[in-house]
Structure formats: C-alpha cells, structure tokens
Amino acid sequence: MKVEVLGPGCKRCDQLYDNTKAAAETFDPSAGIEVIKISDVNYFAKMGVFMTPGLVIDGEVIATGKVLTADEIKAEITAKL
Numbered sequence: 001m002k003v004e005v006l007g008p009g010c011k012r013c014d015q016l017y018d019n020t021k022a023a024a025e026t027f028d029p030s031a032g033i034e035v036i037k038i039s040d041v042n043y044f045a046k047m048g049v050f051m052t053p054g055l056v057i058d059g060e061v062i063a064t065g066k067v068l069t070a071d072e073i074k075a076e077i078t079a080k081l
Contacts, residue, residue, distance in 0.1 A: 001031065001032060001033045001034065001057065001058055001077065001080060001081070002034050002036065002057075002058055002059075003020055003024060003033060003034065003035045003036070003055070003056070003057050003058075003073075003077065004035075004036050004037075004038050004054075004055070004056040004057075005017040005020050005035065005036070005037050005038065005053060005054070005055060006038050006039075006043065006044050006047065006049050006052055006053060006054035006055075006056060007037070007038075007039065007052040007053040007054065008039050008041065008052060009039055010052065010053075012052070012053055012067050013037075013052055013053040015053075015067050016053040016055060016067045016068065017035070017037050017053075019067065019068060019069060019070045019073055020035050020055065020070075020073050021035050022070040023070040023071070023073035023074040023077060024073075024077070026070075026074055027074075027077065027081075031081065033077065047061055048061060049061060049064050050064070051064045051065030052064070052065070053065070053066075053067060055068060055073065055076075057076060057077065057080050058080060060080075062076050
C-alpha cells in the first residue's frame with residue numbers, strides 16, 4: 001500500500017507526515033505500507049489537491065487542507081486493507 005503526504009514542507013504538512021508515519025507503524029510490517037512525502041506542486045494539481053496538506057492512499061485522495069490524527073489515518077488505512 002502506498003500512502004502519500006502532499007505538501008510543500010509547511011508545519012501542518014510535516015505534522016500530517018508524522019501522524020501518517022505513526023499510524024503506519026502500528027501495522028505489521030508484512031502489510032507493506034509505504035509512506036512517502038511529496039512536495040511537487042505539479043503532482044498536487046494532477047491529483048486534484050489544491051489545499052495542502054493532502055493525504056492520498058493508493059491513488060485516492062482521502063483528505064485535503066487538514067491534519068488528520070494518527071487514529072483517523074489508521075482507520076483510513078484499515079478500510080483499504
């Protein structure tokens with residue numbers, strides 16, 4: 001599973017990335033959850049994310065413009081497994 005955090009490097013983007021890493025670490029490593037931080041504005045536009053931070057799981061935009069908690073992210077990941 002590929003989890004992408006989209007953001008230019010602002011404090012809120014960093015917080016979402018940290019929360020996403022924390023959520024991913026609660027799963028067994030065999031789940032294969034890969035967390036990637038992306039700062040390419042062209043990629044944001046391609047994904048339809050015009051407010052950062054953005055969270056994308058397996059190509060589906062889950063949230064834009066808000067910082068989800070680790071528990072909220074964990075629930076989204078669980079729903080996709």
